[in-house]
Amino acid sequence: MSPRDLVAPFLETRLGWPRVDWARAAVATGADGSIPLATWNDLVVGWIEHVVDAKGQGGRWSRGANFHLVELPGDERAHHALRWAQEIQAFLLRYLDGIVEPHASPLPLLLFVQQSDYIDWHADFESNDAGDELASSGGMFINGPCPHIAAPLGLQLESTLAHELTHAVVRHLPLPAWLNEGFAVAMAGLWSRHVLRPSSYDLADHRRLWNTATIQRFWSGHAFRDHSLQMVAYQLAHVLVTRLAGNYDRLYRFANAATFADAGAAAFAATYGEPISRLLVPMLGLGPWQPDPVTW
Ligand SMILES: [Zn+2]
Structure with missing residues (x-):
């Protein structure tokens, strides 16, 4: 079954974007309520295909070793984003050795050209209190069942990625918010x-x-x-x-x-x-x- 078809039964569209019911997907595809890594990766790929489709012809998706870069729609300002993300992650792993951990699966980076699209995207996660923050930082690491970064495309993209990627690589630790944000601001600054x-x-x-x-x-x-x-x-x-x-x-x-x-x-x-x-x-x-x- 194609990833697109695999994820389809668990999709719901809210605020114009396809959302996955990960709890239902886990029950349906996991032996013990958790999803095997290969299936998980297929579900994420299928979901991204639906997300790109939701933007009509304009969406663009590039795969790197550690990231899925999804431009909604494609935009020249995202040209270096995949390389930046790789370099920033390597920097974080080196600089915060023993504190940070890379992800087991490629992390989706969703970049929105229209501010209204970005707002519709993250509004759906507002009730999820798991480490989200106000969007005023210019982006968000959404620490939900499917962790990902969502950000508006803007001039600050590189430092936004550094800030949100820091949150992403410490998500295995139950850090106090001040320490988590302090790391993110400090690493974006560095x-x-x-x-x-x-x-x-x-x-x-x-x-x-x-x-x-x-x-x-x-x-x-x-x-x-x-x-x-x-x-x-x-x-x-x-x-x-x-x-x-x-x-x-x-x-x-x-x-x-x-x-x-x-x-x-x-x-x-x-x-x-x-x-x-x-x-x-x-x-x-x-x-x-x-x-x-x-x-x-
Ligand atoms: Zn933050």
């Missing part, structure tokens, strides 16, 4: 050789905006979806990860032990021998900065 340090003006913003209540939104991850806190949340995450990167051996141990349930507090204390609140003191001064998951 890749683009464009590292932004918070200015003194930004520092004033941080000291004004972070307090007993808002810092809990940072630790829980909600601040990254909150328009009033989003910018300072990404900056703070970047600053903290940059500070931790000074000692890679400890960062490696911390990242492999940290969990979102306590924002990494227990792993931090075990690795660094002090409370995680201390990490914020150089930037924010002494304050009520310890994560308190009961309040989340």
